[in-house]
Amino acid sequence: MLAILRFSRSHYIFAYMFVCSLIPALHAQSTEADIKAKLKNKPFYLRGLWREDKLQFDSEGKLIGNPSTVTFTVCGFDLKSAKLKADKLILEGPRVGLELANDKQKRVPLDSSVHIEIAASPSGDYGSAIDAVFVDGLDKLVPSMPFYWKSYAEKNFLPPSSAPLANSDSPSPSSKPKKITSAITPPKLVSSVEPNYNSVAKDKKYSGTVLINLWVGSDGKISRLSVRRPLGLGMDEDVMAAVARYVFTPAMEDGKPVTFELNVETAFSIQ
Missing domain, CATH: 3.30.2420.10 (TonB)
Structure with missing residues (x-):
């Protein structure tokens, strides 16, 4: 305490700013426990509706490569393991299908397993990248759905307060x-x-x-x-x-x- 008090004003301000600049990075760094808590037992879907089961992303969650796409009814994901390595995050779990008979939504595990790799960011925070890869509900997919799903999706996947008053494609x-x-x-x-x-x-x-x-x-x-x-x-x-x-x-x-x-x-x- 006495040593800090002996700093000149400019040195004190520099020391204070240096210490504070470290705090957000330390607090933002993701742990395996954080990632599992975010993804485990949640109804996630692949945001880009990717068909391939092996997917790679950069540190911002941008897809590497150009895989083909498929319908959202076979693009669910159920996390089974999350491994945090020095240079990347590895997520694995079964692809999940969606049954819609009788206007009910039932998630069913499929035989294929999805392997996802996300490159590490300088801060060690994977939160924004994970948000770029997944959505946590069907309502988030509605804006990007093709025309042939719009009418049904707006009526059944959006809350009443969010449903459009009129169909722009009418x-x-x-x-x-x-x-x-x-x-x-x-x-x-x-x-x-x-x-x-x-x-x-x-x-x-x-x-x-x-x-x-x-x-x-x-x-x-x-x-x-x-x-x-x-x-x-x-x-x-x-x-x-x-x-x-x-x-x-x-x-x-x-x-x-x-x-x-x-x-x-x-x-x-x-x-």
């Missing part, structure tokens, strides 16, 4: 499709295609019904496909890919072809 009144009336002959299905189901659904022997909403244009072409009643585990995308190849004759009104809104239900049972 058609203008002048372009809205026709719906069934006595004056309209609905589209007729000319040919259909069987879905090519993914390996996850096959392994789980999944079964159920998917409802897809779409428009059949006045030229018979299909557009604006969207999920209305999903199953999850990638099944919805499998069904949608098949329905997109259906062939219709257009709806008719007063002898003229018109654009028509249609629901297509696909039921299946994988044995």
Whole structure:
């Protein structure tokens, strides 16, 4: 104490600033216990919806490489181990699927294991990098979801206070499709295609019904496909890919072809 009091004012200020500058770094340094407490037993999802099971990130949580993406219904993560090394953090755990039958959200572990490496930052704090790799709820994924999930996701994944008042992708009144009336002959299905189901659904022997909403244009072409009643585990995308190849004759009104809104239900049972 006496030694510090003998410093000149400039030396005292320099010493004080030097000591204080160390405090945030020391307090910010992550430990394995901190990381496990943040990730263990939490419903996390891979923010970038990455398909690959081995992923590398820099110290800011930016992805290294260019892996392909997949639907969010097979992008959950369940932490099993966290190993903090001098130069990186290693996270491992099973990939988790999401079942959505009957509008219920059920997380189910899949057979594949995810291996994640995050490079160490100078401060030793992994918090912001982890936040860049994962989201802790489906509501965080809604803004980046493709059009065909928007309507369902906004209704079922967002709290009522956060749901948009109007869908920005909704058609203008002048372009809205026709719906069934006595004056309209609905589209007729000319040919259909069987879905090519993914390996996850096959392994789980999944079964159920998917409802897809779409428009059949006045030229018979299909557009604006969207999920209305999903199953999850990638099944919805499998069904949608098949329905997109259906062939219709257009709806008719007063002898003229018109654009028509249609629901297509696909039921299946994988044995």
